[in-house]
Amino acid sequence: MKVSLPDGNELELPDGASGADAARAIGEGLARAALAVKQDRVLRDLSAPLRPGARIEIVTPKSEEALELVRHDCAHVLATAVMELYPGVKISIGPPIEDGFYYDFDFPADVKLSDADFERIEQRMREHINAGEPFEREDVSVARALERFRDEGQDYKVELIEDLVRDADPAHPVETVSLYRNGPFTDLCRGPHAPSTKRIKAFKLTSVAGAYWRGDAQRQMLTRVYGTAFLSKEDLAEHLERLEQARLRDHRKLGRELDLFMFSELSPGSPFWQPAGSQIWNQLTDFWRVENASREYSEVRTPILYDAELWRQSGHWDVYRDNMYFTEVEGRSLGLKPMNCPAHIQIYNSERRSYRDLPIRYAEAGLVHRHEPSGTLHGLLRVRHITQDDAHIFCTEDQVKEEVQGCLDFGFFIYETFGFEPRLELSTRPEKRVGSDEMWDRAEGALEAALREKGLEFELNEGDGAFYGPKIDLHMTDSIGRSWQLGTVQLDYSMPERFGLVYAGDDNADHRPVMIHRALMGSFERFIGILIEHYAGEFPLWLAPVQAVVLPIADRHADYARSVAEELRRAGLRVQLDERTESIGKKIREAEVRKLPYMLVVGDKEAEAGEVSVRRHREGDLGTSSVADFVSRAGGEVADRSGWHDRNRGGHGC
Ligand SMILES: [Zn+2]
Ligand SMILES: [Zn+2]
The missing domain is CATH 3.30.980.10 (Threonyl-trna Synthetase; Chain A, domain 2)
Structure with missing residues (x-):
């Protein structure tokens, strides 16, 4: 009998021959390495008899399987x-x-x-x-x-x-x-x-x-x-080693050790941000706000509690009700929003829109609530209280490709800032869906064109799109090689229909806008959880809750230390002063444990010269500099948002 091999060649074997026989006929080395055989793409035991005419492939330790x-x-x-x-x-x-x-x-x-x-x-x-x-x-x-x-x-x-x-x-x-x-x-x-x-x-x-x-x-x-x-x-x-790294970086452990956030049984699945964690949150929202504004997004704010009528109209009542929280007020049923889209739609619909207004881009650090069973809650990675970096773009069909590309560029910018490696997946029409086949053809075509035109590689997930439209998911690889899905860019032809969204075209007739849902960090809660693990708690200077600590060597240096701290504070840096009567060695060790980026040691010499002795977390002594020079050094580091991944480019496991 004959079987065919991956290189297209045929192999002549005695009748009843097995995968092991085939491997041996090809070579002794292969026979020794063989683990199994793939026959017509199905994995089978090496000892199983082969089907005459089958396409076979010997599975070795190098094979994916x-x-x-x-x-x-x-x-x-x-x-x-x-x-x-x-x-x-x-x-x-x-x-x-x-x-x-x-x-x-x-x-x-x-x-x-x-x-x-x-x-x-x-x-x-x-x-x-x-x-x-x-x-x-x-x-x-x-x-x-x-x-x-x-x-x-x-x-x-x-x-x-x-x-x-x-x-x-x-x-x-x-x-x-x-x-x-x-x-x-x-x-x-x-x-x-x-x-x-x-x-x-x-x-x-x-x-x-x-x-x-x-x-x-x-x-x-x-x-x-x-x-x-x-x-x-x-x-x-x-x-x-990776598991051990992950254990050391566990954001729940670091969150406790660095006093970033806590949980209480009184509000399950909802983090309480302590002062240090709130600092990180605020830096991140400032970053989010500035970057959205520079890409011509308009920031909006919308309520969290809505009449159940809205959820009936949006379809959430039918398919998502079990994951929502409802309450009754004055005889009306009200639900906490699980998504921001219907809220942004209210703003879109508050005025008559013309093609000249489009695209309209609304961004909101939108607080949504989703019921996650208590058994699945996991630190910041799985919560019930979720603040999304959400945006909805309302545009014409012709604008879809460019808008999607804009979202991808924005995503890449964010991931680059934090030192993540992006990976893209395109998900196409699922079996259960709304809209015509032509609509799906156009939507999938637009997403694919957006990717191809930018020369981006992506994996195709056929049938994995949302019921209302295809999507691009953005996955990131972190500093220890783990993959996270962070962002998503989704086309939606259904909600504009449900809510009767229109704009006046240049023909003065009503047209339906397309809606793009996009989140790039996902949620602030989860993103900070991932950042804590990605950085192992060693935040880049711009995010660090405390950027520098001033360490007087002896009590007599306290006044000078206070004046240094004051000067740094005036320059906009987040500074602490460690005035305890402890040895300088102990103060430095404790600052290292707290992962504080800069330690500024001041003694007689520094006080006299108006200088500080600068130590960087992990890097050690950087020598002395004037207070002004340190301020400009730190200011520059904050301004360009550089992190340890910039200082350690070229493979640093941390
Ligand atoms: Zn088994
Ligand atoms: Zn949405």
């Missing part, structure tokens, strides 16, 4: 070890996930698993990996599989098989299921797997958590063990 494959292998090895070490444990499911894998177990009542048990489990896993146990697939009848798992008391597996049979399409009843065996362990599993446990080159168990069976709070609480696996020890070490 390799990580997921060995992580799935590793989940089985975890279950192998756990079953040996904890007799009576019941197993449920163990899939690969982003960054690793997990397995859910139902332990006997006397076992309370914690990370303290990981070493013992990992040791046992290592033994199974070193033994190089092959993964062997067996297709067995449903009856035999049920009997087997019933005998073993594996109720979860029994339930999974019963559901498979029950939920099957009647035209294709499930008659057999596949089992995978490695060493002493057998699991109900669709596969595929690598040829042997030996292919897991590096792994680690990372955490343990509770998880309901089938995610159903009415069912058993299981113990989920998370782990990760890699194809090399170096990759694992790098991953663990």
